[in-house]
Amino acid sequence: MMLDTAGWEALRLSLLVGVVATGLALPLAIWVAWLLARRDFWGKAVLNALVHLPLVLPPVVTGYLLLIAFGRTGPIGRFLEQTFGLVLAFRWTGAVLAAIVMGFPLMVRAIRLAIEAVDPKIEEAAATLGAPGWAVFSTITLPLIMPGILAGGVMGFAKAIGEFGATITFVANIPGETQTLPSAIYALLQVPGGEADAVRLVLWACVLALSAVVISEWLARRVAARIAGT
Amino acid sequence: MSLSVTLAHRFGAFDLDIAFDAPAGVTAIFGRSGAGKTTLVNAVAGLLRPDTARITVDGVVFDDVKTHLPAHKRRVGYVFQDARLFPHLSVADNLDYARRFGARTRDRARVIEMLGIGALLTRRPATLSGGERQRVALGRALLSDPRVLLMDEPLAALDGPRKAEILPYLDRLKSEAGMPILYVSHAVDEVARLADHMVLLADGRIARQGPIFDVMADPAAIPLLGVREAGAVLRARVEAHGDDGLSTLRVAAGTLQLLGVSAPVGSDVRLRVLAQDVLLSLDTPRGLSAQNILPVTIKDIRAGGGPGAAVVLDAGGDVLLARVTARAVASMGLQTGQTLFAVIKATSVGQTAISGGVSAAPAPRP
Numbered sequence: 001m002m003l004d005t006a007g008w009e010a011l012r013l014s015l016l017v018g019v020v021a022t023g024l025a026l027p028l029a030i031w032v033a034w035l036l037a038r039r040d041f042w043g044k045a046v047l048n049a050l051v052h053l054p055l056v057l058p059p060v061v062t063g064y065l066l067l068i069a070f071g072r073t074g075p076i077g078r079f080l081e082q083t084f085g086l087v088l089a090f091r092w093t094g095a096v097l098a099a100i101v102m103g104f105p106l107m108v109r110a111i112r113l114a115i116e117a118v119d120p121k122i123e124e125a126a127a128t129l130g131a132p133g134w135a136v137f138s139t140i141t142l143p144l145i146m147p148g149i150l151a152g153g154v155m156g157f158a159k160a161i162g163e164f165g166a167t168i169t170f171v172a173n174i175p176g177e178t179q180t181l182p183s184a185i186y187a188l189l190q191v192p193g194g195e196a197d198a199v200r201l202v203l204w205a206c207v208l209a210l211s212a213v214v215i216s217e218w219l220a221r222r223v224a225a226r227i228a229g230t
Numbered sequence: 231m232s233l234s235v236t237l238a239h240r241f242g243a244f245d246l247d248i249a250f251d252a253p254a255g256v257t258a259i260f261g262r263s264g265a266g267k268t269t270l271v272n273a274v275a276g277l278l279r280p281d282t283a284r285i286t287v288d289g290v291v292f293d294d295v296k297t298h299l300p301a302h303k304r305r306v307g308y309v310f311q312d313a314r315l316f317p318h319l320s321v322a323d324n325l326d327y328a329r330r331f332g333a334r335t336r337d338r339a340r341v342i343e344m345l346g347i348g349a350l351l352t353r354r355p356a357t358l359s360g361g362e363r364q365r366v367a368l369g370r371a372l373l374s375d376p377r378v379l380l381m382d383e384p385l386a387a388l389d390g391p392r393k394a395e396i397l398p399y400l401d402r403l404k405s406e407a408g409m410p411i412l413y414v415s416h417a418v419d420e421v422a423r424l425a426d427h428m429v430l431l432a433d434g435r436i437a438r439q440g441p442i443f444d445v446m447a448d449p450a451a452i453p454l455l456g457v458r459e460a461g462a463v464l465r466a467r468v469e470a471h472g473d474d475g476l477s478t479l480r481v482a483a484g485t486l487q488l489l490g491v492s493a494p495v496g497s498d499v500r501l502r503v504l505a506q507d508v509l510l511s512l513d514t515p516r517g518l519s520a521q522n523i524l525p526v527t528i529k530d531i532r533a534g535g536g537p538g539a540a541v542v543l544d545a546g547g548d549v550l551l552a553r554v555t556a557r558a559v560a561s562m563g564l565q566t567g568q569t570l571f572a573v574i575k576a577t578s579v580g581q582t583a584i585s586g587g588v589s590a591a592p593a594p595r596p
Contacts, residue, residue: 124277125314127301129374130331139330143318227318228356 003200009176010184011204013092017180018160021099026153029107033152034137036108037115055105059165066098066170094171095178099160106159107152114148115141144227147220154216158209181205233257233378233410237273237283237293246270246280246434252378252410258421258442259414260455261431267414270431271380274412275308276301287377287410302331307371311383313363315355321366322351328374335373344406345369345399361392365399372407379411385420393420400424418459422446422502430454447549449532449540452505457538461504462551468495483524483546486574505540508552509573512562522574526550528566531559543572 003011035041036048054062070077071089080086088094118141126136164182171178173187185201188194231254238247246266250257259267272278274285276292276299285292292299315324325342329335342348345365355363364384371379384400385393397420404411404424415421421428421442428445430438438451443463445451452460466479468491477491479501486501493499515523529549530542539559543550550572558564 119314121310121312122314122316124301125308125310126316126327127277128275128304128306128308129328129370130302130305130333131327132300132302132331135331139327140316228354 003204004197006175006179007184007197007201007204010179010181010201013095013176013179014161014181014208017092017095017099018157021096021103021160022153022157024096025100025104025107025156026149029104029152029156030111030149032104033108033111033115034141037112038120051108052105054102054166059102059163060169062101063098063166063169066094066101066166070094070097070170088171090171090174090178092171092178095163095167095180096160098166098170099163102163102166103156103159106155110152110155111145111148114145114151117148118144146223146227150216150220150223154212158212161208161212162205181208231288231409233274233412234284234286235270235274237270237280237285239269239273239278239280239283241269244434248429248431248434248436250429250436250439252412252427252429254408254410255426256404256411256413256424257427257429258425259412259429259431260416260418260421262416265431266434267416267431268382271308271382271412271414274378275306275380276304290377305333305375305377307374307376307379309364309367309371309379309381309384311386313355313360313367315358315363315366315370317355319355320351321347321353321355321358324355324366324370325351325373327370333373333375335375338373341369341372344402359392360388361395364388364392364396368399368403372403376409378409379407380414381411382414383416384413385417386415397423418455419502422463423500443549446502447542447551449530449542449551452534452540452551452553457534457553458506459504460540460551460553461502461507462549464501464503464545464548464550466499466501468493468497468499470495481524481545482548483526486522486524488522503550503574505551505553507575508543508550510541510552510554510558510562510564511571511573513571515571515573518573520573520575524550524572524574526570526572528564528568528570530566531564533559545572 032047032051036044067089068074072078072081072087077088080088086093088097123136123140126140131139162182164186167178167180168183173179173183179187181201181204185198188198188201233252235252236249239245244266246269248270259270261267269278273280273283274292279298280293283293291297292304316327319327345368347362347365347369350358350362350366355366358366368384385396388396401424413424425442428439428442429436430445430451432454437454438445438448447462464481466481466486469478469480469485471477471491475489476487479486479488479491479499481501491499524545526543526545528541529544532540532542533556534540537555537557538553539556541552541554541564543552552572
């Protein structure tokens with residue numbers, strides 16, 4: 001299981017991208033899931049389609065669209081660079097953006113299902129007891145959907161670690177900057193004799209994915225038990 | 231302390247158009263499924279915005295032409311049919327939920343004691359029985375320091391024994407709460423036991439309203455209550471309990487011997503006498519197995535839509551309702567002003583139809 005420097009770097013970068021992307025995307029995913037589950041507004045169908053688009057588009061297409069919009073000459077990319085000095089294209093920050101976009105539909109789906117499972121009548125009861133809307137959400141809805149948030153978070157994290165197509169299209173495959181685990185495996189498989197190193201990375205990928213699932217299952221069960229009070 | 235409701239609301243083919251006042255005490259909202267009971271209560275709670283409404287409690291405007299106070303600012307205590315406890319919170323946290331939002335809790339310890347839920351405080355809702363859940367829900371509503379208490383069929387989801395477990399607590403609540411209580415029900419026995427006032431809803435309109443004794447004795451209310459459920463409610467005082475299980479109760483026109491009375495001697499109780507259980511006799515009845523015979527005067531005779539007729543009787547100031555056949559009215563020559571005898575079967579007043587007044591509430595089991 002020992003890796004060379006490039007391997008460690010890829011592993012470290014994947015974890016970094018996964019953690020940052022999940023942390024940034026989760027609050028937004030909770031808000032969008034709540035909108036889709038509990039609100040009726042003009043353009044809801046459009047928002048829903050937009051959120052799910054990366055799930056059905058070829059990842060390379062998503063990556064290319066990101067490059068057009070967020071590249072240094074793209075409209076949003078130029079704005080970000082001039083205003084905040086933030087460059088996404090061919091940087092690890094771009095890998096984070098790709099991971100967020102690709103993982104977002106998975107997070108929203110899981111959290112939306114959890115919100116829809118909460119009986120709105122319980123929320124009404126909270127309102128009659130004096131709870132304003134934000135308090136109903138934070139004291140009733142949020143604790144009750146915690147298992148769904150965990151599930152969505154783990155799926156988003158796993159997607160972020162494993163994202164390949166959109167990432168390599170948007171930020172390429174630069175060792176130490178944008179070469180995540182899957183990119184590194186792909187690169188190793190392209191050179192003769194790289195297979196042994198590739199297999200080690202593959203094993204690490206398996207370990208990461210499995211631990212994520214096991215930890216989330218364990219957390220979800222603890223949360224569910226706390227909610228049910230058993 | 232009074233709740234005033236005027237509202238009109240239309241949804242689909244159904245429209246609700248009602249106006250009534252509910253003073254302190256229990257006002258029963260009675261009607262069949264689909265009569266608009268829950269819509270009315272949800273409008274008072276602010277969970278639904280009616281097309282037009284004026285709803286006020288003690289001068290506080292809930293709804294008006296340009297006002298719609300949001301639910302969380304109304305301070306209504308709402309007890310739902312399905313309890314709706316927060317599953318992730320303990321019983322204590324459920325009870326104290328309203329405190330997080332500034333409810334100045336009245337005597338918390340006394341509410342917990344009154345409802346007998348002190349032993350449940352650390353439990354989670356999932357581990358409670360249906361009756362316990364409903365008691366906690368009632369406590370949670372009371373501890374929100376409400377201006378008005380709304381109870382939407384709080385007993386409908388419970389079986390007989392669970393109902394019997396809760397009713398004594400409601401008796402106590404009614405005498406201690408001191409605020410308007412809207413009690414939605416389609417069970418006549420609960421209403422006859424608990425309510426001070428009654429609003430009869432039918433197809434989105436108020437068919438009858440007034441003090442419970444008047445509405446229950448109104449022959450026009452019979453088809454709305456159901457012919458098997460209709461019957462006057464009398465005030466009675468327990469005079470003695472016999473060794474044979476029969477108790478003697480005094481009503482205005484005499485005494486009745488009844489089974490299954492648990493209230494102590496000297497206490498005032500309500501008796502619900504079903505209209506179909508009252509027989510009429512022109513002569514002093516002799517040789518009958520029924521023991522309860524009261525001299526009465528006919529106040530009114532109302533022909534029903536079918537073969538039945540309702541006879542309104544004055545029994546020493548009390549009003550009794552008797553349901554007889556139209557043929558009997560004709561063959562007996564019954565007419566207004568006539569004096570005769572009403573025969574009431576002793577077994578016809580069931581356990582649940584007898585309710586304590588303030589002093590006669592059966593002691594709640596802990």
